[in-house]
Amino acid sequence: MNKISWILICLCWGYGDTLLAQESNYWTQQYGARSSLLGGAVIHGVEDNSAVYYNPAALAFIKQSTISLNTSVYKYEDIFIRNGGGENIDLQSQRISLHQNMTSGLLTKDPSKKYRFGFNIITRSHANYDFTMQYESVKEIIATQDGEEFYIGRIELQTNVSETWACLGGGYKINEYLSLGATAIIAYRNQRHHMLFSGKALNTPDSTQSSLFMATNSADFNFRTNIVSALFKFGLHARTGGWRFGLNITTPSVPLWGQGRVQREEIQTNLPGNRDQIKADQQSYLKSEYRYPFTIGLGVAFNYSNQGMVSFASEYYSRIGAYQFIAANTSDPTFPNFLSGGVEGFLSVYQAANQVLNFGFGWEHSITKKIKLHLGVRTDFTSAVPRQEIGELTPVSAALDIYHFSCGLSFRRKASKFSLGLNYSYANKKVSQLLNLSDPVIDTQERLFLFGVRENNAAIYAHGVTAMIGYTYYFALK
Numbered sequence: 478m479n480k481i482s483w484i485l486i487c488l489c490w491g492y493g494d495t496l497l498a499q500e501s502n503y504w505t506q507q508y509g510a511r512s513s514l515l516g517g518a519v520i521h522g523v524e525d526n527s528a529v530y531y532n533p534a535a536l537a538f539i540k541q542s543t544i545s546l547n548t549s550v551y552k553y554e555d556i557f558i559r560n561g562g563g564e565n566i567d568l569q570s571q572r573i574s575l576h577q578n579m580t581s582g583l584l585t586k587d588p589s590k591k592y593r594f595g596f597n598i599i600t601r602s603h604a605n606y607d608f609t610m611q612y613e614s615v616k617e618i619i620a621t622q623d624g625e626e627f628y629i630g631r632i633e634l635q636t637n638v639s640e641t642w643a644c645l646g647g648g649y650k651i652n653e654y655l656s657l658g659a660t661a662i663i664a665y666r667n668q669r670h671h672m673l674f675s676g677k678a679l680n681t682p683d684s685t686q687s688s689l690f691m692a693t694n695s696a697d698f699n700f701r702t703n704i705v706s707a708l709f710k711f712g713l714h715a716r717t718g719g720w721r722f723g724l725n726i727t728t729p730s731v732p733l734w735g736q737g738r739v740q741r742e743e744i745q746t747n748l749p750g751n752r753d754q755i756k757a758d759q760q761s762y763l764k765s766e767y768r769y770p771f772t773i774g775l776g777v778a779f780n781y782s783n784q785g786m787v788s789f790a791s792e793y794y795s796r797i798g799a800y801q802f803i804a805a806n807t808s809d810p811t812f813p814n815f816l817s818g819g820v821e822g823f824l825s826v827y828q829a830a831n832q833v834l835n836f837g838f839g840w841e842h843s844i845t846k847k848i849k850l851h852l853g854v855r856t857d858f859t860s861a862v863p864r865q866e867i868g869e870l871t872p873v874s875a876a877l878d879i880y881h882f883s884c885g886l887s888f889r890r891k892a893s894k895f896s897l898g899l900n901y902s903y904a905n906k907k908v909s910q911l912l913n914l915s916d917p918v919i920d921t922q923e924r925l926f927l928f929g930v931r932e933n934n935a936a937i938y939a940h941g942v943t944a945m946i947g948y949t950y951y952f953a954l955k
Contacts, residue, residue, distance in 0.1 A: 501861035502879055503794050504835045508579045508599050509545065510896030510947025514885040515839030516853025518790040520776030521723040522714035525949065526581035529597040529646035532723045532776070533658030534714035536583065536593040536648030542952040544582040552576075553942045556606070558908075560935040562632055563915030568608045576603050578945070591650040601664065602640035609633045612914045618678045618927070619919055622690055626678040630914030630928075633673040640666040646710070658712040663705065664730065666767050671699040674912055676927030692747035694927040698870070700803060700826060702737040702765040706730040719780040721788075729795075730769035737765035737803040739824040741870075745926055749919060760824055764804045770830060771795040778839075785842035785849075794833040794860060799867045802828040827871045830860040847890070851898060853883040877937060879904040885945065896947040903940055910935045 507513040509527030522528065522535030526545045529536065554572045561568035583595035612630040619626055646660030675695035708731070713724040740759040748754065772795070778788035805824030837855035844850055857879035864871055885898015913929030 501830065501859045501876070502857045503833060503860065504792070504837070504855055504857040505879060505881070505902070506578075506601065506603075507855075508597065509581070510885070510898065510945050511841075511851060511887060513578075513900065513945050514851035514853055514883045514887075514896065514898045515788060515841060516790075516837040516855040516881065516883055518776065518778075518788040518837035518839035518853060518855065520725055520774045520790040520792070521721040521778040521788055522712075522716070522776070526583050526595055526597065527579065528648070528658075529581060529595045529644050529660055530599060530642075530710075532712040532714055532725045532774075533595075533646035533660045533710065534648050534656045534712035535723065536595050536646060536658055537591065537650035537656035538648075538714070538716075539583055539585075539593055539595075542582075542584050543949055544952075545947065545949040546577070546580055552944075555940045556608075557938045558608075558911065558935060559938070560932075561911045561937075562610060562612060562630070563910060563913045563929065564932070564934070566610070566612050566915055568610060568632065568634075568911070570606045570608050572605060574603070574605060576600050592647060594645070594647045596646070597642070597644040599642050599644065600640070601642045602638050602666070604636060604638040606637075607635045609635075614915075615681060616917075618917055619690075619692060622680060625681055627681050628917055628927075629675075629677045630912075630917065631673065631675045632912055632914070633671065635671040637669045638667070640664065640668075644710075648712075648714075654716055656714045658714070660710040660712075662708040662710065663733075664708060664769070666702070666704040666706070668704075668767075669699070669701045673697045674928075676914065676917055678917065678927055690747070692927060694745050695743070697742045698740070700737060700739045702735065702767075702803060704735040704765050704767045705733045706735075706767065706769065707733055708769055721776075721778040721780070723774075723776040725772075725774045725792075727769075727772040729771050730767070732766045732768075735765035735767070737763045737826075739763065739803055739805055739826065741824055748926060756823065758824055760805050763806075763824075765802065766800070766804075767802065768797050768800060768828070770797050770832075783843075785840070788839040788841075790837045790839075792835050794830070794835075796832040797828070797830040799827055799829040799862075802826045802871070822869055825870065827867045827869075829862040829867045829871070831862055833858050833860045844886075847888060849887045849889075851883070851885050851887065851896075853881075855881050857881060857902075877904050877906050877939070879939070883945075887947075892951050894947075894949045894951075896945070896949075898945050900943040900945060901941070902943070905936060905938045907933070907936045909933050 507517040512519045512527040556570045558568040579599045581597045643663045648658035650656045679691040710727045715722040738761040742757040744755045746753045774792035776790040780786045803826040840852045859876040861876040883900040887896040910931040916929035
């Protein structure tokens with residue numbers, strides 16, 4: 478579940494703020510087999526290719542040229558939302574997936590030089606979820622109709638996020654105790670999302686009605702974006718004796734290009750007063766932007782008796798105020814059109830994030846000269862902002878704090894290293910129902926029409942297991 482990528486990216490529409498969102502957790506994904514197994518507690522200055530991302534200053538102390546495939550990630554994810562669709566109506570998504578976590582290299586012709594350069598291509602975000610369920614019942618819903626109605630409620634939440642960062646970094650050794658570094662990052666993000674909520678009530682075959690009566694309330698929303706941004710990371714590394722210290726700073730993102738498409742439709746038929754209404758619109762080639770926060774990380778490690786290392790890292794992510802993730806134009810989506818007056822935010826999608834401070838601990842110990850044990854634990858606190866503080870449509874919602882535990886081994890040969898390990902991720906939280914299909918009512922509020930009032934009796938349980946496999950080849954020193 479590296480990232481826990483268990484996290485739902487869905488829009489809160491008008492029904493609530495209790496969904497999950499991948500980008501509300503920054504530390505679900507770690508990079509490089511060793512760094513991942515140490516819980517990402519390597520800001521102090523890990524001496525391998527992952528330093529390009531964690532602290533480029535440490536590159537200056539790496540002597541050999543290397544190329545790495547770290548890590549192929551096999552993920553099993555299970556997200557269960559008890560009562561998510563109403564009383565005893567549960568939602569669940571289970572996935573097994575594979576993706577390349579990091580490809581990297583460090584090239585240096587002369588180990589005596591004070592500077593080194595390396596590159597990373599990392600999968601910064603990866604998510605693919607599908608929550609689909611249908612609920613059916615027979616009950617008295619519409620008092621103005623004879624007998625009970627046949628009720629059909631449906632929820633569909635589908636999301637796919639793929640984000641790749643290309644990183645080019647360099648480190649410069651000031652002396653044997655201190656180095657500086659910088660990394661330039663180009664981020665490409667592709668995101669797709671579809672959400673459907675619907676409720677239908679129609680007269681049953683034994684009804685005294687001579688013709689079909691059906692009342693409906695549905696909302697259908699989807700968007701797609703492609704976004705390119707730039708970021709810059711700066712690092713400082715210091716060492717003395719067995720101690721290692723590190724500092725990194727990442728700038729807020731600079732938007733380079735972004736384009737999105739949004740479609741939205743809301744339909745109500747047989748509203749109180751015998752009214753029908755539809756709101757529908759779509760727009761393409763819209764300006765789209767995804768913002769990354771300012772971050773600052775600190776790390777310290779101690780190498781003991783040439784046998785192992787203990788490390789600690791902490792990273793702060795700044796707050797991001799509400800902004801338009803996809804900026805749509807003013808539209809007139811309502812039919813009949815006399816109900817409309819120009820709606821500015823009908824298609825615009827918003828985003829925001831709270832500040833976050835995460836912590837990680839790592840332990841590495843040599844079992845033999847060629848085999849090392851790696852253990853790690855880290856927090857992954859949420860940055861989610863309640864929907865009502867952002868905008869009507871937003872891909873952010875429920876706050877879910879995640880905890881990660883990792884364990885693995887690395888095997889060193891003369892010119893290569895192979896790493897293998899597991900990461901377990903867990904989170905749970907009591908939340909409000911996503912939608913209440915079990916107790917549909919007739920209400921004058923259009924969005925509650927044929928849905929029930931959301932209760933606070935739902936809970937999210939998320940588990941994930943990730944198998945991490947890494948290989949590094951070391952070129953011979955000249």
